Amino acid sequence: MFEVGAWRVPSVKRRLRASVAGEAAVVRQRGPREERSARPRHLAIIMDGNGRWASSRGLSRTRGHEAGVLALPRVVDTALEEGVEHLSLFFFSTENWNRPRGEVAALMRLTAQLADVFRAYGERGVRLRWLGSEARLPRATLAALRRAEAETAGNRAMTLAFCFNHGGREEIARAATSLARASADGVLDPGLIDEALFTRHLPHGDLPDIDMLVRTSGEQRISNFMLWRAAYAELFFVDTLWPDFTAEELRGLLAAFAGRKRRFGAR
Numbered sequence: 162m163f164e165v166g167a168w169r170v171p172s173v174k175r176r177l178r179a180s181v182a183g184e185a186a187v188v189r190q191r192g193p194r195e196e197r198s199a200r201p202r203h204l205a206i207i208m209d210g211n212g213r214w215a216s217s218r219g220l221s222r223t224r225g226h227e228a229g230v231l232a233l234p235r236v237v238d239t240a241l242e243e244g245v246e247h248l249s250l251f252f253f254s255t256e257n258w259n260r261p262r263g264e265v266a267a268l269m270r271l272t273a274q275l276a277d278v279f280r281a282y283g284e285r286g287v288r289l290r291w292l293g294s295e296a297r298l299p300r301a302t303l304a305a306l307r308r309a310e311a312e313t314a315g316n317r318a319m320t321l322a323f324c325f326n327h328g329g330r331e332e333i334a335r336a337a338t339s340l341a342r343a344s345a346d347g348v349l350d351p352g353l354i355d356e357a358l359f360t361r362h363l364p365h366g367d368l369p370d371i372d373m374l375v376r377t378s379g380e381q382r383i384s385n386f387m388l389w390r391a392a393y394a395e396l397f398f399v400d401t402l403w404p405d406f407t408a409e410e411l412r413g414l415l416a417a418f419a420g421r422k423r424r425f426g427a428r
Contacts, residue, residue: 199420290323
């Protein structure tokens, strides 16, 4: 068996590529799925628990992040099979810069590798969109994210929003700055600003509101994640640490979502 403790970023990349290719063949063989009106249009996941997963096994936090990356294809493939239109994954927050420098550096390297791997999903119609700030990002990481975005821009099977160096408050501040500049330049009447216009000024303003938000690892907070779009999200907090999160668990949560009644303030 391949030992987790022996993983390195290049080997993670190879294993991910093999997983993406293998699952692509399986999904194609399954054929079209029956439509479910109660599925979430936009599913978002806060992928938490990599560090605790590693600590419980006597491994470094970097090994935990590598294990967490290897869990990604299970979720992306399941979302594709279930007909989810938009999948948002929270990988690195604007607050995560406060972590030890070695851990942050490893996450930057891993993300550059991961962005290249996500390009393989382009063959299956997945569009990668990066939600986050350019501030402080290494050139190689930024270039990999931009390249994956550009090469998958025409795909429509599913949008994968990769939230890296992302902060919900930072997004809102950027939208407010954009509106303020438009008003100061005389091209926008401030009295016309409403929720719809504000949304369009968010990064990737055409991304719809979150219907279903899942957080792994037992923590019960949303940690500055997509604050504007999460206003009416159905929240699911599970104890499973992210590297152990399975396709079957996600399908169970999707079934639970289908059983919820969403009123949006109505009776």
